[in-house]
Amino acid sequence: MRIALVATCAALGLLGACSTTPPPATATAPAAASTRHAVANLAAASGSLVSGRLTLTPTAGGVRIAGDIGGLAPGSSHGFHIHETGDCSAADASSAGGHFNPHASAHGRAGATPHHAGDMDNIRADADGVARVDVQVAGVALGDGSDNDIAGRALVVHAAADDYASQPAGNAGARIACGVIAVD
Structure with a gap:
Protein backbone atom coordinates (compact mmCIF):
# COMPACT_ATOMS: atom_id res chain seq x y z
CA MET A 1 0.00 0.00 0.00
CA ALA A 31 6.98 29.88 15.66
CA ALA A 32 7.18 31.46 19.12
CA ALA A 33 6.90 35.02 17.81
CA SER A 34 3.64 34.28 15.99
CA THR A 35 1.82 33.57 19.25
CA ARG A 36 3.15 36.48 21.32
CA HIS A 37 1.05 39.40 22.42
CA ALA A 38 1.96 42.41 24.52
CA VAL A 39 0.38 45.23 26.47
CA ALA A 40 1.48 48.76 27.24
CA ASN A 41 -0.13 50.51 30.17
CA LEU A 42 0.39 54.20 29.55
CA ALA A 43 0.83 56.40 32.62
CA ALA A 44 0.79 60.18 32.82
CA ALA A 45 4.04 62.11 32.38
CA SER A 46 5.05 65.78 32.51
CA GLY A 47 2.16 66.63 34.85
CA SER A 48 -0.58 65.45 32.45
CA LEU A 49 -3.62 63.32 33.24
CA VAL A 50 -3.19 61.15 30.13
CA SER A 51 -3.33 57.36 30.49
CA GLY A 52 -4.42 54.30 28.56
CA ARG A 53 -4.00 50.65 27.80
CA LEU A 54 -2.86 49.33 24.44
CA THR A 55 -2.56 45.77 23.16
CA LEU A 56 0.05 44.75 20.63
CA THR A 57 -0.38 41.79 18.30
CA PRO A 58 2.00 40.48 15.63
CA THR A 59 0.60 40.63 12.10
CA ALA A 60 1.95 39.85 8.66
CA GLY A 61 4.72 42.38 8.14
CA GLY A 62 4.45 44.20 11.46
CA VAL A 63 2.58 44.76 14.71
CA ARG A 64 -0.96 46.00 15.35
CA ILE A 65 -1.40 48.43 18.25
CA ALA A 66 -4.96 48.96 19.51
CA GLY A 67 -6.68 50.46 22.54
CA ASP A 68 -7.78 53.74 24.09
CA ILE A 69 -5.86 56.69 25.47
CA GLY A 70 -7.82 59.13 27.63
CA GLY A 71 -7.27 62.42 29.40
CA LEU A 72 -6.50 64.35 26.21
CA ALA A 73 -8.03 67.68 25.23
CA PRO A 74 -11.14 67.12 23.07
CA GLY A 75 -10.31 67.21 19.37
CA SER A 76 -6.55 67.46 19.95
CA SER A 77 -3.83 65.73 17.89
CA HIS A 78 -0.72 64.18 19.38
CA GLY A 79 2.52 62.62 18.24
CA PHE A 80 2.61 58.92 19.04
CA HIS A 81 5.84 56.94 18.77
CA ILE A 82 7.72 53.83 19.78
CA HIS A 83 10.76 54.93 21.80
CA GLU A 84 14.02 53.04 22.11
CA THR A 85 14.15 52.33 25.84
CA GLY A 86 11.53 50.58 27.95
CA ASP A 87 11.92 52.96 30.87
CA CYS A 88 9.18 55.42 31.80
CA SER A 89 10.54 56.21 35.28
CA ALA A 90 11.47 59.86 34.66
CA ALA A 91 8.68 62.35 35.48
CA ASP A 92 8.92 63.71 31.93
CA ALA A 93 9.41 60.23 30.37
CA SER A 94 12.82 61.30 29.04
CA SER A 95 14.12 57.94 30.31
CA ALA A 96 12.41 56.33 27.28
CA GLY A 97 15.15 57.76 25.05
CA GLY A 98 14.64 58.78 21.43
CA HIS A 99 12.43 57.26 18.77
CA PHE A 100 13.08 53.60 18.02
CA ASN A 101 15.40 53.81 15.02
CA PRO A 102 17.42 50.61 14.46
CA HIS A 103 18.40 51.55 10.90
CA ALA A 104 19.55 55.15 11.58
CA SER A 105 16.90 56.69 9.29
CA ALA A 106 15.72 60.29 9.33
CA HIS A 107 12.45 61.09 11.09
CA GLY A 108 9.36 61.15 8.89
CA ARG A 109 5.83 59.95 8.40
CA ALA A 110 5.06 56.24 8.66
CA GLY A 111 4.58 54.76 5.21
CA ALA A 112 6.89 57.35 3.63
CA THR A 113 10.61 57.13 3.09
CA PRO A 114 12.61 57.82 5.17
CA HIS A 115 11.20 57.37 8.68
CA HIS A 116 12.16 55.81 12.00
CA ALA A 117 10.81 52.33 12.71
CA GLY A 118 9.05 53.93 15.70
CA ASP A 119 7.34 56.71 13.73
CA MET A 120 3.55 56.47 13.55
CA ASP A 121 0.79 58.82 12.45
CA ASN A 122 -0.62 61.29 14.97
CA ILE A 123 -3.49 60.19 17.15
CA ARG A 124 -6.59 62.36 17.52
CA ALA A 125 -8.83 62.65 20.57
CA ASP A 126 -12.60 62.59 20.16
CA ALA A 127 -15.05 65.02 21.81
CA ASP A 128 -14.56 63.17 25.12
CA GLY A 129 -10.77 63.46 25.03
CA VAL A 130 -10.22 59.81 24.12
CA ALA A 131 -8.01 58.67 21.24
CA ARG A 132 -9.06 55.30 19.87
CA VAL A 133 -5.88 53.74 18.55
CA ASP A 134 -5.84 51.04 15.88
CA VAL A 135 -2.64 51.20 13.89
CA GLN A 136 -0.52 48.72 11.96
CA VAL A 137 3.21 49.42 12.37
CA ALA A 138 5.00 47.92 9.38
CA GLY A 139 8.53 46.57 9.54
CA VAL A 140 8.70 45.86 13.27
CA ALA A 141 8.48 42.59 15.21
CA LEU A 142 7.26 41.58 18.65
CA GLY A 143 9.39 39.36 20.86
CA ASP A 144 11.59 37.67 18.28
CA GLY A 145 14.89 39.26 19.36
CA SER A 146 15.59 40.81 15.95
CA ASP A 147 17.00 44.32 15.52
CA ASN A 148 13.47 45.59 14.79
CA ASP A 149 11.89 43.92 17.86
CA ILE A 150 9.79 46.39 19.88
CA ALA A 151 9.22 44.18 22.95
CA GLY A 152 10.54 45.92 26.05
CA ARG A 153 10.57 49.35 24.39
CA ALA A 154 8.17 52.21 25.21
CA LEU A 155 5.12 53.82 23.62
CA VAL A 156 4.99 57.59 24.12
CA VAL A 157 2.24 60.16 23.56
CA HIS A 158 3.43 63.74 22.98
CA ALA A 159 1.74 67.04 23.87
CA ALA A 160 1.54 68.29 20.27
CA ALA A 161 1.11 66.84 16.81
CA ASP A 162 4.16 65.49 14.97
CA ASP A 163 4.98 67.66 11.93
CA TYR A 164 6.70 64.65 10.26
CA ALA A 165 9.54 66.88 9.07
CA SER A 166 11.51 68.43 11.95
CA GLN A 167 14.59 66.44 12.93
CA PRO A 168 15.19 64.41 14.89
CA ALA A 169 11.68 63.87 16.31
CA GLY A 170 8.93 65.89 14.60
CA ASN A 171 8.68 68.79 17.06
CA ALA A 172 5.85 67.05 18.94
CA GLY A 173 6.68 68.58 22.31
CA ALA A 174 6.62 67.19 25.83
CA ARG A 175 6.01 63.52 26.55
CA ILE A 176 2.61 63.36 28.27
CA ALA A 177 2.19 59.58 28.62
CA CYS A 178 4.53 56.60 28.52
CA GLY A 179 4.15 52.82 28.78
CA VAL A 180 6.55 49.91 28.44
CA ILE A 181 5.69 47.22 25.87
CA ALA A 182 5.47 44.06 27.99
CA VAL A 183 5.14 40.70 26.24
CA ASP A 184 2.80 38.33 28.05
Whole structure:
Protein backbone atom coordinates (compact mmCIF):
# COMPACT_ATOMS: atom_id res chain seq x y z
CA MET A 1 0.00 0.00 0.00
CA ARG A 2 2.77 2.45 0.94
CA ILE A 3 4.63 1.75 -2.33
CA ALA A 4 1.48 2.49 -4.35
CA LEU A 5 0.91 5.72 -2.42
CA VAL A 6 4.52 6.84 -2.96
CA ALA A 7 4.34 5.97 -6.67
CA THR A 8 1.04 7.85 -7.09
CA CYS A 9 2.35 10.89 -5.23
CA ALA A 10 5.59 10.86 -7.23
CA ALA A 11 3.62 10.75 -10.49
CA LEU A 12 1.58 13.77 -9.36
CA GLY A 13 4.65 15.65 -8.15
CA LEU A 14 3.37 15.56 -4.57
CA LEU A 15 5.89 13.24 -2.98
CA GLY A 16 6.60 15.49 0.04
CA ALA A 17 2.91 16.24 0.62
CA CYS A 18 1.83 12.58 0.50
CA SER A 19 4.41 11.04 2.76
CA THR A 20 2.99 8.66 5.37
CA THR A 21 5.98 9.27 7.62
CA PRO A 22 5.33 12.08 10.12
CA PRO A 23 7.65 15.07 9.74
CA PRO A 24 10.30 15.69 12.40
CA ALA A 25 9.01 17.52 15.50
CA THR A 26 10.95 20.68 14.65
CA ALA A 27 9.14 21.01 11.33
CA THR A 28 5.73 21.24 13.00
CA ALA A 29 6.56 23.41 16.02
CA PRO A 30 4.81 26.78 15.81
CA ALA A 31 6.98 29.88 15.66
CA ALA A 32 7.18 31.46 19.12
CA ALA A 33 6.90 35.02 17.81
CA SER A 34 3.64 34.28 15.99
CA THR A 35 1.82 33.57 19.25
CA ARG A 36 3.15 36.48 21.32
CA HIS A 37 1.05 39.40 22.42
CA ALA A 38 1.96 42.41 24.52
CA VAL A 39 0.38 45.23 26.47
CA ALA A 40 1.48 48.76 27.24
CA ASN A 41 -0.13 50.51 30.17
CA LEU A 42 0.39 54.20 29.55
CA ALA A 43 0.83 56.40 32.62
CA ALA A 44 0.79 60.18 32.82
CA ALA A 45 4.04 62.11 32.38
CA SER A 46 5.05 65.78 32.51
CA GLY A 47 2.16 66.63 34.85
CA SER A 48 -0.58 65.45 32.45
CA LEU A 49 -3.62 63.32 33.24
CA VAL A 50 -3.19 61.15 30.13
CA SER A 51 -3.33 57.36 30.49
CA GLY A 52 -4.42 54.30 28.56
CA ARG A 53 -4.00 50.65 27.80
CA LEU A 54 -2.86 49.33 24.44
CA THR A 55 -2.56 45.77 23.16
CA LEU A 56 0.05 44.75 20.63
CA THR A 57 -0.38 41.79 18.30
CA PRO A 58 2.00 40.48 15.63
CA THR A 59 0.60 40.63 12.10
CA ALA A 60 1.95 39.85 8.66
CA GLY A 61 4.72 42.38 8.14
CA GLY A 62 4.45 44.20 11.46
CA VAL A 63 2.58 44.76 14.71
CA ARG A 64 -0.96 46.00 15.35
CA ILE A 65 -1.40 48.43 18.25
CA ALA A 66 -4.96 48.96 19.51
CA GLY A 67 -6.68 50.46 22.54
CA ASP A 68 -7.78 53.74 24.09
CA ILE A 69 -5.86 56.69 25.47
CA GLY A 70 -7.82 59.13 27.63
CA GLY A 71 -7.27 62.42 29.40
CA LEU A 72 -6.50 64.35 26.21
CA ALA A 73 -8.03 67.68 25.23
CA PRO A 74 -11.14 67.12 23.07
CA GLY A 75 -10.31 67.21 19.37
CA SER A 76 -6.55 67.46 19.95
CA SER A 77 -3.83 65.73 17.89
CA HIS A 78 -0.72 64.18 19.38
CA GLY A 79 2.52 62.62 18.24
CA PHE A 80 2.61 58.92 19.04
CA HIS A 81 5.84 56.94 18.77
CA ILE A 82 7.72 53.83 19.78
CA HIS A 83 10.76 54.93 21.80
CA GLU A 84 14.02 53.04 22.11
CA THR A 85 14.15 52.33 25.84
CA GLY A 86 11.53 50.58 27.95
CA ASP A 87 11.92 52.96 30.87
CA CYS A 88 9.18 55.42 31.80
CA SER A 89 10.54 56.21 35.28
CA ALA A 90 11.47 59.86 34.66
CA ALA A 91 8.68 62.35 35.48
CA ASP A 92 8.92 63.71 31.93
CA ALA A 93 9.41 60.23 30.37
CA SER A 94 12.82 61.30 29.04
CA SER A 95 14.12 57.94 30.31
CA ALA A 96 12.41 56.33 27.28
CA GLY A 97 15.15 57.76 25.05
CA GLY A 98 14.64 58.78 21.43
CA HIS A 99 12.43 57.26 18.77
CA PHE A 100 13.08 53.60 18.02
CA ASN A 101 15.40 53.81 15.02
CA PRO A 102 17.42 50.61 14.46
CA HIS A 103 18.40 51.55 10.90
CA ALA A 104 19.55 55.15 11.58
CA SER A 105 16.90 56.69 9.29
CA ALA A 106 15.72 60.29 9.33
CA HIS A 107 12.45 61.09 11.09
CA GLY A 108 9.36 61.15 8.89
CA ARG A 109 5.83 59.95 8.40
CA ALA A 110 5.06 56.24 8.66
CA GLY A 111 4.58 54.76 5.21
CA ALA A 112 6.89 57.35 3.63
CA THR A 113 10.61 57.13 3.09
CA PRO A 114 12.61 57.82 5.17
CA HIS A 115 11.20 57.37 8.68
CA HIS A 116 12.16 55.81 12.00
CA ALA A 117 10.81 52.33 12.71
CA GLY A 118 9.05 53.93 15.70
CA ASP A 119 7.34 56.71 13.73
CA MET A 120 3.55 56.47 13.55
CA ASP A 121 0.79 58.82 12.45
CA ASN A 122 -0.62 61.29 14.97
CA ILE A 123 -3.49 60.19 17.15
CA ARG A 124 -6.59 62.36 17.52
CA ALA A 125 -8.83 62.65 20.57
CA ASP A 126 -12.60 62.59 20.16
CA ALA A 127 -15.05 65.02 21.81
CA ASP A 128 -14.56 63.17 25.12
CA GLY A 129 -10.77 63.46 25.03
CA VAL A 130 -10.22 59.81 24.12
CA ALA A 131 -8.01 58.67 21.24
CA ARG A 132 -9.06 55.30 19.87
CA VAL A 133 -5.88 53.74 18.55
CA ASP A 134 -5.84 51.04 15.88
CA VAL A 135 -2.64 51.20 13.89
CA GLN A 136 -0.52 48.72 11.96
CA VAL A 137 3.21 49.42 12.37
CA ALA A 138 5.00 47.92 9.38
CA GLY A 139 8.53 46.57 9.54
CA VAL A 140 8.70 45.86 13.27
CA ALA A 141 8.48 42.59 15.21
CA LEU A 142 7.26 41.58 18.65
CA GLY A 143 9.39 39.36 20.86
CA ASP A 144 11.59 37.67 18.28
CA GLY A 145 14.89 39.26 19.36
CA SER A 146 15.59 40.81 15.95
CA ASP A 147 17.00 44.32 15.52
CA ASN A 148 13.47 45.59 14.79
CA ASP A 149 11.89 43.92 17.86
CA ILE A 150 9.79 46.39 19.88
CA ALA A 151 9.22 44.18 22.95
CA GLY A 152 10.54 45.92 26.05
CA ARG A 153 10.57 49.35 24.39
CA ALA A 154 8.17 52.21 25.21
CA LEU A 155 5.12 53.82 23.62
CA VAL A 156 4.99 57.59 24.12
CA VAL A 157 2.24 60.16 23.56
CA HIS A 158 3.43 63.74 22.98
CA ALA A 159 1.74 67.04 23.87
CA ALA A 160 1.54 68.29 20.27
CA ALA A 161 1.11 66.84 16.81
CA ASP A 162 4.16 65.49 14.97
CA ASP A 163 4.98 67.66 11.93
CA TYR A 164 6.70 64.65 10.26
CA ALA A 165 9.54 66.88 9.07
CA SER A 166 11.51 68.43 11.95
CA GLN A 167 14.59 66.44 12.93
CA PRO A 168 15.19 64.41 14.89
CA ALA A 169 11.68 63.87 16.31
CA GLY A 170 8.93 65.89 14.60
CA ASN A 171 8.68 68.79 17.06
CA ALA A 172 5.85 67.05 18.94
CA GLY A 173 6.68 68.58 22.31
CA ALA A 174 6.62 67.19 25.83
CA ARG A 175 6.01 63.52 26.55
CA ILE A 176 2.61 63.36 28.27
CA ALA A 177 2.19 59.58 28.62
CA CYS A 178 4.53 56.60 28.52
CA GLY A 179 4.15 52.82 28.78
CA VAL A 180 6.55 49.91 28.44
CA ILE A 181 5.69 47.22 25.87
CA ALA A 182 5.47 44.06 27.99
CA VAL A 183 5.14 40.70 26.24
CA ASP A 184 2.80 38.33 28.05
